[in-house]
Structures are given as C-alpha cells and as structure tokens.
Amino acid sequence: MKDHPLSNCEEKFVLAAIAENRRFDGRGVYIYRPIVILYGHDRGCCHVQIGCTRVLAQVSCEVIIPKQTRPNEGVLHMNVELSPMACPSFEAGKQSDYGVEVNRALERLLRDSLCIDLESLCIMSGEKVWQIRVDVHVLNHDGNLIDCSSIAAIAALSHFRRPDVTVSGEEVTIHPLDEKDAVPLSVNHIPLSVTFAFFDQGRTLLVDPTDQEERVMDGKMVVGINKHRELCMLHVSGKMLVLQDQVVRCVNIAAARVGEITDLIKDTLEKDNAARKSGKEFGFAKCLADVILGVDDLLKHYVDSMSVDTTSVGQTAKTVVDADGNRVQMEVDNAETGNVSIKVPGTGKMSTNTEGGAVTWCEGEESDSDVILLDKNDSTSSEVSSKQVSAVVELSDSEEESVLMTSQDLERTELSKSRAIETRENRGGRCRGKSFGGRNRGKRGRGNGQRYF
Amino acid sequence: MAVDLRLSCRIKQKPTTIYKEPDHLVTPGDVITTDTGFMRGHGTYMEDDKLYASVAGTVERVNKLICVQPLKSRYSGEVGDVVVGRIAEVGQKRWKVDTNSRLDSALLLSSVNLPGGELRRKTAEDELMMRQYLSEGDLISAEVQAVFHDGALSLHTRSLKYGKLSQGTLVKVSPSLVKRRKTHFHNLPCGASVIVGNNGYIWISPTVNEEADSTGGFVQDLNPVATADREVVARLHNCILAMARHRMMLSDTSIIYTYEASLAIGSLVKDLLKPEMESEVVTMARERLETES
Amino acid sequence: MAGVEVVSEQGFRTDGRKPNELRRIRCKQGVFSHADGSAYIEQGNTKVLATVYGPHEIRGSRSKALHDRAYVNCQFSMATFSTGERKQRPRGDRKSTEMTMHMKQTFEATILTQLYPRSQIDIFVEVLQADGGNFAACVNAATLALIDAGIPLKDYVCACTVGFVDDVTIVDINHLEETNHIAEFTVAMLPKSEQFVMLEMSSRLHLDHLSKVMDMATKACKDVHLVLDRAVRDHVSEVWQQLGNT
Numbered sequence: 001m002k003d004h005p006l007s008n009c010e011e012k013f014v015l016a017a018i019a020e021n022r023r024f025d026g027r028g029v030y031i032y033r034p035i036v037i038l039y040g041h042d043r044g045c046c047h048v049q050i051g052c053t054r055v056l057a058q059v060s061c062e063v064i065i066p067k068q069t070r071p072n073e074g075v076l077h078m079n080v081e082l083s084p085m086a087c088p089s090f091e092a093g094k095q096s097d098y099g100v101e102v103n104r105a106l107e108r109l110l111r112d113s114l115c116i117d118l119e120s121l122c123i124m125s126g127e128k129v130w131q132i133r134v135d136v137h138v139l140n141h142d143g144n145l146i147d148c149s150s151i152a153a154i155a156a157l158s159h160f161r162r163p164d165v166t167v168s169g170e171e172v173t174i175h176p177l178d179e180k181d182a183v184p185l186s187v188n189h190i191p192l193s194v195t196f197a198f199f200d201q202g203r204t205l206l207v208d209p210t211d212q213e214e215r216v217m218d219g220k221m222v223v224g225i226n227k228h229r230e231l232c233m234l235h236v237s238g239k240m241l242v243l244q245d246q247v248v249r250c251v252n253i254a255a256a257r258v259g260e261i262t263d264l265i266k267d268t269l270e271k272d273n274a275a276r277k278s279g280k281e282f283g284f285a286k287c288l289a290d291v292i293l294g295v296d297d298l299l300k301h302y303v304d305s306m307s308v309d310t311t312s313v314g315q316t317a318k319t320v321v322d323a324d325g326n327r328v329q330m331e332v333d334n335a336e337t338g339n340v341s342i343k344v345p346g347t348g349k350m351s352t353n354t355e356g357g358a359v360t361w362c363e364g365e366e367s368d369s370d371v372i373l374l375d376k377n378d379s380t381s382s383e384v385s386s387k388q389v390s391a392v393v394e395l396s397d398s399e400e401e402s403v404l405m406t407s408q409d410l411e412r413t414e415l416s417k418s419r420a421i422e423t424r425e426n427r428g429g430r431c432r433g434k435s436f437g438g439r440n441r442g443k444r445g446r447g448n449g450q451r452y453f
Numbered sequence: 454m455a456v457d458l459r460l461s462c463r464i465k466q467k468p469t470t471i472y473k474e475p476d477h478l479v480t481p482g483d484v485i486t487t488d489t490g491f492m493r494g495h496g497t498y499m500e501d502d503k504l505y506a507s508v509a510g511t512v513e514r515v516n517k518l519i520c521v522q523p524l525k526s527r528y529s530g531e532v533g534d535v536v537v538g539r540i541a542e543v544g545q546k547r548w549k550v551d552t553n554s555r556l557d558s559a560l561l562l563s564s565v566n567l568p569g570g571e572l573r574r575k576t577a578e579d580e581l582m583m584r585q586y587l588s589e590g591d592l593i594s595a596e597v598q599a600v601f602h603d604g605a606l607s608l609h610t611r612s613l614k615y616g617k618l619s620q621g622t623l624v625k626v627s628p629s630l631v632k633r634r635k636t637h638f639h640n641l642p643c644g645a646s647v648i649v650g651n652n653g654y655i656w657i658s659p660t661v662n663e664e665a666d667s668t669g670g671f672v673q674d675l676n677p678v679a680t681a682d683r684e685v686v687a688r689l690h691n692c693i694l695a696m697a698r699h700r701m702m703l704s705d706t707s708i709i710y711t712y713e714a715s716l717a718i719g720s721l722v723k724d725l726l727k728p729e730m731e732s733e734v735v736t737m738a739r740e741r742l743e744t745e746s
Numbered sequence: 747m748a749g750v751e752v753v754s755e756q757g758f759r760t761d762g763r764k765p766n767e768l769r770r771i772r773c774k775q776g777v778f779s780h781a782d783g784s785a786y787i788e789q790g791n792t793k794v795l796a797t798v799y800g801p802h803e804i805r806g807s808r809s810k811a812l813h814d815r816a817y818v819n820c821q822f823s824m825a826t827f828s829t830g831e832r833k834q835r836p837r838g839d840r841k842s843t844e845m846t847m848h849m850k851q852t853f854e855a856t857i858l859t860q861l862y863p864r865s866q867i868d869i870f871v872e873v874l875q876a877d878g879g880n881f882a883a884c885v886n887a888a889t890l891a892l893i894d895a896g897i898p899l900k901d902y903v904c905a906c907t908v909g910f911v912d913d914v915t916i917v918d919i920n921h922l923e924e925t926n927h928i929a930e931f932t933v934a935m936l937p938k939s940e941q942f943v944m945l946e947m948s949s950r951l952h953l954d955h956l957s958k959v960m961d962m963a964t965k966a967c968k969d970v971h972l973v974l975d976r977a978v979r980d981h982v983s984e985v986w987q988q989l990g991n992t
Contacts, residue, residue, distance in 0.1 A: 095840075097847055104844045112948040114927065189950075221945075231956060234931075234947035237847075239855040241941035244960050251953060472983040480978050481893060482901030482938045496898060498858060507858055507898030509978050511986070523896030524985050527782065527801060541803075549803075555865050557803045603863055629989075698779070700988040739990075 003089030006215045014216050018199050024212065025051075030253055032208045035261065037155055037268045041283035043182065044160030048152040051210065052142035057152035058135050059160040063174070066122070066129040074121020075131040078107050080138070080149055087141035105146050105235050106136070109191050109224040110153060113232035117186040123165050123172055130162060132185065143210040146222050150193040155265050158187050159272070190262050191232040193224045194254035198238070202246050207257065221247070223254040227262045457727075464728060479506035479521055486519065494520025528554040528628040528652035530606040534597045535637040537623070537650035538608070540587050548587055550595070552652045553628065556605040560587075564598060564609035566616070592618040594648050594656065614638060618648075619673040621658025622690050626697040628653040632704065639705040643712060645685045649703060657689050684722060688715060691725035692734065699735045710738040752911045752923050760923065761790075765916045768906070768966060769879075771973045773887070775894040775981045783895025787887040790920060791877035796887035798895040800867035816862035820849040822884060824873040845881055852885060852934050852943045858898045867897060878920035879907045885934050885944075886974060893978055902974055903943060905934035906966040908959055910951055915962045933963040937971040940964055 014024070021029055033051030040047065044059030066073065082090040082099045090096065095103070110116075121130035134156060136149045161182030164175045197209035197217040206213060209220070219238020225231055231251060236242060275282040479485060485497060485504045493499055496508045497519060506512070508523035530536070530552070538550035541557055549557040562583060587593065594615050595608035610616050631651055640646045640660050648656040659682035661674065692711040693703065701707060714737035715725055724730050753759055763769070769790030778784040783798035804811045811817065822845040823837040836842075853869060869891070871884040885905035892899060907919045911928040919930060929951035934944040951959065 095843075097843070100840055100843045101847065104840060107840075108946075108948045112927075113950050225953075226950075229953045231929075231947065231951045231953055232949070234945050236942070236945045237851060239851060241855060241936065241939075241943055242945070243941055244957075244964070247942070247945065247960065248957060251956060255953060472980065472987050474979060474983045475986045478979060478982060480902070480975055480982075481899040482936070498898070498900070505900075507900065508896055509893045509982050510896075524982060524989075525782070525894065526896035551803070555801045555803075555862055700985060702990060 003087065006212070010212075011216050014212060015199065018204055018206065018213070018216075021204070023206065025210070027208075029205065030207045030257070032257065032261075033210075035151065035264060037151065037265060038284055039155075039159055039268070039272045039282065044156050046152050046156040046159055047284065048148050048155065050144060050148045050151075050208065052140060053144055053148045054139040055145070055148040055152045056137045056139055057149070057156040058137075059156045060133050060135070061160075061162045062131045062133065063123065063128050064131045065127065066125075070118075071126040072122045072129075073118040074116075074129040076111050076116055076118065077131060077133045078103065078110060078136070078153065079134070080106055080136045080145075082138050082141075082145075085140075086138040090138075090141075101237065102145055102149060105193065105222055105224075105233065106149055106153060108235070109150055109193055109233040110134070110157075113189075113191050113224065115154065115188055115191050115232075116157060117188055120186045124167060128172060132157070132160075132162075141211060143212070143214045144195050144208050147193050147195050147208065150191070150224070151261065151265065154187075154190050154192065155269070157185055158190070158265065158269055160185055189226045189228065189230070190265065191224050191226045192258045192261055193222050193233065194257050196221045196223070196250050196253075198240055198242075202240060202242060205250065205253075207253065221250055223251055225251065225254050225258050227259050229255050475511050477512040478510075479512055480509045481505075481507055485512055485521070490517065491519045492517050494518050496521030496523060525627050525629055528552060529604065530554060530558070530597045530600060530652070532597055532599060534633070534651040535594065535648070536597060536606075536608065536652045537592065537594050537618070537648055537654040537656050538652070540589050540591045540593065543584050543587070543589060546583075548583070550593065550608060552606065552608075552650075553625070553654060554604075554606065554652060556603065558597075558606035558608050559601075560593070560595060560608045560610070564607070564611060566611060566613075587617060592623060592656070594618060594650070617673060618656055618658065619675065620678055621656055622686055624655045624657065624690055624693045624697075626653045626655065626693065626703065630697060630700065630703050632702060634704060639708075641689075641705070641709060641712070643685050643689075643709075644682060645689055647689070647705065647708060649705070655693055655703070657686050657693075659683075659686060688712060688722045688725065691715075691722060695725060695731040695735055696738075698731060701735055701739065707738060707742060710741045711735065714738045714741070752909075752926055752928060753914050753916065759916060761920060763918075765914050766962065766966075768918045768969055768973075769920070771886075771970065773890055773974065773977045775890050775978065776985075781891075781895075783891040783893070783897070785887050785890035785894055787883055787890065789879060789883045789886070789918070791875060792873070792879055792883045793875040794880070794883040794887045795872045795874060796884065796891040797870045798868065798888070798891040798897065799870075800895070801862040801865035801897070804864065804866045810866070811864045814863050815859035816857070816865045816867050818850055818854050818857065818859065818867050818869065820846050820853065820869045820871070822846040822849055822871050822873075822881075824876060824880070828873045828876040845884070848881065848944055848946070849884065849888065852903060853888065853892070855943050856900050856903050856936070857892065858900065861898060876921065878922075878924050879918055881932055881946075882906050882918075882934070886970060890974060890978065894981075901936040901938050902971050903934055904937050904967040904970040904974065905932065905944070906963060906970055907932050908963040908966060910955055910959050913955075915955075915959055917962060917966045929959075931959055931963055933960075933967060935964065935967045937968045 017024065023029070025033070027033065036049040038047040038049075039045065042058075046057045048055050048057070064075065066075070080099065080103045082096070082102070084090050084092050090099070116132065121132065123129060134153050136153055138145055138149070161184055163177065164180040164183050166173050166175070194207060195209065197206045197213055198204070198219050198221065199206070199217055201218065206217075209217060214220070217238065219236065219240035221242070222233070222235040222237075223231070224233025224235075234247075234251075272282055483506045485506055487503050489502055491504065493504055494513075496506060496510060497504055498507050499505070504519065506521045508521055508526075510521045510523045513520055513522055528536075536552050536558070538552040538558060540548050540560075541551045542549035546562045548560040548562075550560050552558045565586070567586070593610065595610045596612070596615060597606050598609040599607040601607060628651065631649055631653060633651065634649075637649045637651070638646070639649070644660055646658055646660045648658075650656070659678050689708065689712060692715055693708065696703060696707065696711055701711075711734055714734045715730075717737070718730075718733060720730055720734075725734065753765060757764060759765065761769075769792075771787065771789050773785060773787040775783075775785045777786050777795070778797055781797040781799055785796050787794050787796075801816050804817060821837065822842050824833055824842065826833045826836055837846075849869065849871065857867065859867075869888050871888055873880050873884065882905035885903055889899070889903045893902075906917065908931045909916045909919045909923060909928045910931075911923075911926070916923065916928075919928070924930065927949055929949045930947065931951075932944070932946040933942060935942045
C-alpha cells in the first residue's frame, strides 16, 4: 500500500518551525524522546520504545558448522523485519531499499564492530560453533528505526543466555537449562547508534527525528559509537553534501548522548536480573503494568497539559471585507491572544477573554437563538469543567455506546441532549453530529464523551 | 564455414602519440571565469559568483555568452533539422518517436500527410486508423517543426520527401559527427541514396527511380532488391561505421570518398569490418579530403 | 586475527606500498560504442567497468518520472568470477543493494538533474575483479563514464578507502588488509569544494583519530582526482584531434 504523502503546507510548516529551532513536541534539538526498555519472560527478548516507535528484538542460538575461512569463530546473524504492521508502506516479504539500509546499518554496527566475542562461541574448531541470531521486528514506525533497533538488539544480546557446553574429547554435551545455568554472551562493548536529521543544507541538525521530520529532511547521518568514545559505524544517506567539521560535530554530540543510553540499558538489565533472582515477577506483563498507571486506565491516557510559549506569536489580519463588501485594513489587538495549552497530542486549548464570537455558519433567525442557547450552556459547562480535578480524556473516538463516562460526563450529556433537541427543532435538524458540536468540542478537548445527535 | 579469429594482443598497436591539448579545455568543476558580466550557456553552472564548467570540452565564447561543448551528447534538436526516427508508441492523436534525444519526440496526427490529399481535416476515424499508417517499430524521416519547453521535439512529415522508410539499412552514430548542411538527402553516384539525420541515425537505401506519388510516403515498396544494390548498401554501411569509429565527420563527400577508397584497395565488403582495413580506408579518405579542401 | 601484519616495522604494507600510497590507477574512456558513455578502470588489481545510458525517455513505469528532475537508476553488480570463491548471486543480495543505493545517492547529489526533467539516466557498474576498494573504484569508473557521456556534473566524484591500524593511517586498502578487521572508511567527495558525498565506516576507531583519518581521506581523494583529470584531458585531446580540429 502506498504511503500517503505529506501535504505541501504541512511540509512548509515543519520546515519553517525547524528553521527557528522549534520541534513539534517541544523537545530540544539534541534531546531524545523518552526511551522505555522492557524485557520479556524468555532470555534475550527485549522491547524498546522511543516515543511512539516500538521495536521487539529476540535472540536465539543454534549449533552449526562454521565457515571454512573462519573455522574457530561463531556466527552472528542479524535480521530486521519491516512488516506492514509498523507502517502500511512497508511491503510484506519483499525487502525495500529502506529495509536494506536498516539491516546493513545494524549489521555493520554490531557485527563488523565485533561487539560479541565470536571466538568464545566456538565449541569444536572447524566442526561446531554457535550461531547467534538476532531478529528485530518493528512494531510501530514513528521515525528513527535504526536507533531503536540498535538499542533493542544490543540489550537483547546482553540479556541473552546460551546453554552451557562441555567438550570431552570428541563428545560434545549441550546441557539443558535445568542441568546447568545458562551462560551469558561475552559482550565486548555496547555500540549504539545516534541518528541526526539534516535540514537547510546542514545548517540545522536534529537528533532522533520523528516520522514527520524524517519525511522533510534533506538527509541523515547515523553515527554508531560506544561509551568509550570509539566510533563503530558512520552512515550518511540522502542527497546532501557534508563537510568534515559537520561530521566531527555530530560525532561529538553522539558521544555525549550514548553515555546516557548505555547507563539506561545497564540499569534496566540489573533490575531485571535482580527481579529474576529474588523470585519476583518479571516479563512484559509486569513491566507494562508498571509503566501505565492502574489497570482501569488501560483505555484512557493521562497527559499533563503542556503550555506553549506564545509571546512571539501575534495575530495578523491582511485584509478584511466589511459589510459593504469593501476591503478594509483592520487593526488587530494582539493583547487578545491568550495562553495555549496542549492537553492531548494534536489538540490545543486556547482560553481567550471572550468566550468565542457569534456563529456565522448558518444564515437566518435561527442562528440568533442558537447563540443565546449556546452562550447559556457555555457558562454552565465552563463551570463544570473547572470543577473537574483530573481532565480524564478518552482517546476512543468510536461511535459505539460503550464509552466510559464519569458522573460529571453524564450530567453534561443530559444538558447537551436537551439543548441539542431544542436547537434541532429550531434549525430543522440541518447541522448534525460532529460538525454541529465542532466548535464546542474543540474548546473542551477532543473526545470527552459528548455525544451530539 | 570459415571463422576469422584473432587475438587482440596480436593487433599492431598504433604508436601512442601525445596529442596536443586544445586551448580552453575544461573538465567538470573547473572555474571558467570569476567575472559576473557573462551570460552562462550550456555546460556551465553558477555558484558563489563563479562560473564553473559542468562537462568536459572546450569553452566557446560568443560576445557575452560562454558555453562549453561536450564531445558527445544526446541529440538536442533545432527547428528545421532532418531526423530519422523509429515509432516507439502510438498514442492519442500523436505518435511517439525515438530520435536518440533526451525525450521521445512527438509526431502529431495533424503534422502528417494522409492518403487522400493534404488539406483533409482529421476525423475521428483517422485517429482510430493511426496504427494502419504508422505502427510501433516503423522507421520514418521527418523534420523538426518546433521544440517544446521541456526539450521534446515536435516533428512533421508535411513534404513528399519525408515519410515511412521502406527497404534499407539504419546506422546509428553519435550526433556530434553530423554537421548541419543545406540538404540531408543524397543520391550517391554508386546507386544508393543516403539520408543523414541530424540525430545521428543514417538511412541507406537503394535509389528508387520513381516519381513521388501522391500518397504522401506511407506506402512501402517491398519488391525484392537486386544483389548488386544490396552489396552497395552493405559497403556503405561498413564505411560509415568505420568513419564513426575513427570519429570522422559525416557528409556526402566524405562518405563518397570513403566508399571509393574501399573500392580502390579492392577489399571485399566484409573485410571492411577488420580494424586494419578500417583505418586504411579512413586515412585514405581523410588525405583526399585535405588535399581537395 | 593473529598472523598477518598489516604494516611492517619498516613501514611497508603487504604489497610493498607505503601507508599513504595509492595503488596504480589505469583508466580508459569510451570503451563501448553502443552506450552513451563508458569507462574502464583498474585500481591495482581491482577492475571495474561502467556504462552510462541517458538521459533518455523513462522506460517501464511512468510513475518513476519526476516532473522537475531526471531519475537516476543505478545498478551495482559483481561478476561471479570476481572474488576468490565463486559468488552465488551477482546482484540482488543485501550488500549489492546497499552499494546500489549508495551510488544512486552519490550521483543524485552530483549530477545536475534539474536540467533533464522527466528523463532517466542509467548507470551500470560491473566489478570484474574484486581486490579491495570495490565501491571506490566503481564510483571513479562511473564518474569517468558520466563525463564521457557528456552529462553535466557539479564536479568529479572521487572515492577512496582509508584504514586505521596500529596508529597508522593507510590509504587504498586491498582485500588482504580488509579481511583483518581494521577500521575502514569509504569516502566519496567532490575534490574542489572538499564536500563529502558519501561516508561509510565499519569496525572500531577511537574519536581522537577521526580528524587525522578524515584529513588523509581528503588528501587521497584529491590524488585520485589528479589521475582521473589527467586521463579525461588526454582523452578529450585525442578525440578533438580526430574530429579534425587543430
């Protein structure tokens, strides 16, 4: 399925915002989205989340005959699967160019930099060696797949335990897990990748681009580096030309970021080990439960409202056509712009001094009565909303009745039902459903369970 | 059946001569001038107030215009050029013709002569019958009528000398070897006629002594051609290939001289394909051209 | 891996070169008459053929056509007899696809594609003998082929491999040195403006050595540029004479 393209106005807007060093989620230019690392029940299973990008890595091992050119080295095999589950533009089966890029980047980062000691995987030289296979599945694509996959792969490799082996003469015994404890892989160093998105011919750099930023960037540079300031991989893609000092700058920034992420991986590994040793619960179910507050809230999502700095924003009006149809230059009073706060990603609530203006969609006398009714209810609803302690906002926009509502919601629904019936009679039921309530819904935040019909 | 085999190491290597560099030779990335008063032509680009060359060739300056001509490039047409092309596609009211240029040229239905006279209005029937006049794979000779803004050419065959080509041989050479002349249709004294297309496609056919008929050049004459004529055509074909390999400019005089030189050394037609024969014939023709100019 | 020493105590490498010496480069333009542009290059024992077709009408799917630029189509292929052991697949495996993508990206940035809207430029590269530095040789060959075809470029694209082992920077790595898991940089750049078009690095290298390695890479690419430029000038002079101009 072909991915829908980004519209021109969205593209221009994103580029203009980035030119002013502003990002859509308010991050700094060199800051990562929140990284969450979870380990599964099996050894070697790791789930990493950077913002909304999710990736699952699983490590497995097998005994095989080694390569003829390298008889006493094990084999590390990497595979990244981009399935249509992550993004509809990925094709099932056939590996696209992007898939090859991600695969090769990860192969170079982990295999060519020798992060695992391959000679320790040898059982019998020339006959039997361990093949370690890392399978990475991308679950959700919201930009920066390479970084996410690299964290998942190396965390999974550090988490994995292979069965212990004893060799006595010609006999090789592979001990099952109940006989002897599994042995960890010998990880030499932890290489991680940091992706930089370039804009404006390399003048603006962003770390950890989201999917939207990736679509409009000029090109990207992936720097693979470990905590000891050793460069493991460099990869530049996109049609841009870079200078030497840009490369050096990126590499230094990457070195700083990687230290934090390595500490996070080690931290989570220790926690998981401690949990397993002490007999506590471990695995995805437990971890996911810790991350999200309370089982009741599985359908709801609590977000702190973030405020946005609007001091540099002003209203402009180019020309206004007055009642006679003449173009008039209007002076705009910028003092009226109020504070904007983000309640849910993608919506904003703006509180101004006046509670909105007159409805100008529908002509005729009905509009006046509408206005009166709406204003009355507005004052009551604004009171109600101010009483609410926690703005519980539902994300499900479904038309079904099975929507959880609090008691206050039910009150409001009663009010709106009565109002809706009145206005519908007045207007002959012309404006229906969502469009009718659009203005008010925007004021209170999306999807708060109001049902307009 | 005799097969002629030779080892390339046995071919006498021609002595490596040091060629003199032409004046104003530039390669991509060279700075031509830092003077901003010049207009930039083909083969150049401007960056940071400096004019750079983007192809390898010699700088040509005409008053305020600076351009760099590459040695070899795809054919870029000009109005009035004669071209030989092959129909690539039959579309709505137009044929797409492959003429060795950047984009396929367009031959509009309104630019051809249809049977039944010149000034007939094109009806819907004509559109459906387009394939009967010219279908994919046919060779035509045409003239460039106009150049579209993206560089594609618009052709026309509105003269009786243009139209579908019937029996003969096509030779493809580089467009840079063909100079613009008054006429590109030559009837050679040896009994063959040659159409030298500006796009580097050259058509050799036996001379047909018929008066031009009123059907507008769409009827193909598929009568068998005599062996002697075929030999002449084949010899001309090999001569033109030899000239192209040695980068000699193609015109009716040079083709005739090369043909006569090949007859003079008494070679068989197929012997002209051997490298030594080629160079001999070409050098003889070159000398003759120089003495006569 | 024990055994082979990449740089000996006297400062010579396994093939007798000094660390900053390039292998001998021999190249020829215009090897094929059918293609618009072609070139053959030998860098030491690595032998590569490149052909260029275009710009021409887009064949196949019209959806590839870009309204404002030319579409660059590359193919990187290694002959089955090019490596020590017979290669099973000449093209289509991951490494070849990656090389193809890198070439496409390199040349899309260098060719002035805005001059040829709705056209297609094909670049085909075949490695006949692989002895290290395959990608670099391919890029150099493709540059020569593009210049032969008369396609406008911003500048030459010169590529080279640089390695770092035992505190010594070595230039133009051959296959034997590659198999020793040394830190390897593959660099393609525009020599006049010193801008990198493509950068790839494998294995481990400490950051402190990064600038040293990149400076050496810049110098190596400039040396390659001198050789290629000389070859192009000789070829142009020869053709110029043959065309009957004095």
